[in-house]
Amino acid sequence: MEELLLEQSEGVLWLKLNRPQALNALTASLVDALTAAIEGAQRDPEVRVIVLTGEGRAFCAGADLKDSAKRGPDAGFAFVKAIGALTELMEACTKPVVAAINGIAVAGGLELVLACDLVFAAESSVLGDAHSNYALFPGGGATVRLPRKIGVNNAKHVMFSGESLPASEWKALGLVSRVVPNAGFIDAVAMSAKKLATKSPLVLARMKQALNDSIDQPAPIALRYERVLSNLHNFSADRAEGLAAFKEKRAPQFQGK
Incomplete structure (x- = not known):
């Protein structure tokens, strides 16, 4: 099964994380696939907007901890470095990158969201950092981007507590651009992305x-x-x-x- 699904229509490239059984947790191969897809989109004049979302009930639950447990410190460093490079690529990409949060987005999943330009969230979705719950330290930019998005004190609360908050609270904090009812969520994101693709x-x-x-x-x-x-x-x-x-x-x- 392909870990990443690509669909392109009317100037919009959809990147769909496709590991629903693992809550779309990130593996080294999935990070590589995302990196290659965004690099390709950057070069393709037919792509004007990139939308990142997940299949199933999660957007992304962060790194696959079962996979991480198999790696030693050196391999772990390489994996974190690759995630960091991916988020920097997303941030530097000249095309708008939109997060369509369809469900759970925690840890590395939140770090992917932080690198996006616009964030649409389904009403039932929840977001959090969660690294502190397992004595893990973020490496995809959370300590840098989160305080810039929601303020230092709010970032400390999110990161220290490890709690997940509903999309409505993240909108109040300023990270989520728009909360959308679950029914018709993808259609609403698609409509907004298509409008964005008509801009210069x-x-x-x-x-x-x-x-x-x-x-x-x-x-x-x-x-x-x-x-x-x-x-x-x-x-x-x-x-x-x-x-x-x-x-x-x-x-x-x-x-x-």
């Missing part, structure tokens, strides 16, 4: 870059950078197409140039 790939890539880079920059430097990108964008074909479409009262056809 160039402007979305530049917005993502500026937003990510601004977090660790003093405001005056970030503002100067924004103005440089804005001036550069004035010469883009997509901007000209957007203005022409507005003037002619038609749908724009963006090429990402």
Whole structure:
């Protein structure tokens, strides 16, 4: 059985973790498959949006602990390094990466969510860190990204307690973009992703870059950078197409140039 299912339609690439019997827990081969899929999507001009979700009742329960128990410290280090590289790739990808949380998302699963740009969660889904429950230390970016998303004190509570919280609480904390009723969840995510895929790939890539880079920059430097990108964008074909479409009262056809 394939650990990762790929489906592409109307500019949207769906990546579906397909280990439902193991709550889509991450193995080395699944991490490699995700990495290859995102690298391929980055190079493919037909892919404009990437959606990550899971088959069955879980989004991702983190690393497969049964698999981890078989590995020694050196192999464990390589596995954690691969997960870290995957989350960095997701964050740096110029295409929007959307998490569609269909169920349980804990530990490494939460770290995948933290690397996504938009987070949609089914009403019944739960998210948590859970590393502390088994004396494990995160390696996919939780200690760095979680406090930036929800604040240091909230991140400490989530990580120290190991508790899972419902999607509604994560929306209040600011991590989840939208909570969607279970009925029609995938359809709702698909509709939003398709709308996103009609936007200019160039402007979305530049917005993502500026937003990510601004977090660790003093405001005056970030503002100067924004103005440089804005001036550069004035010469883009997509901007000209957007203005022409507005003037002619038609749908724009963006090429990402």
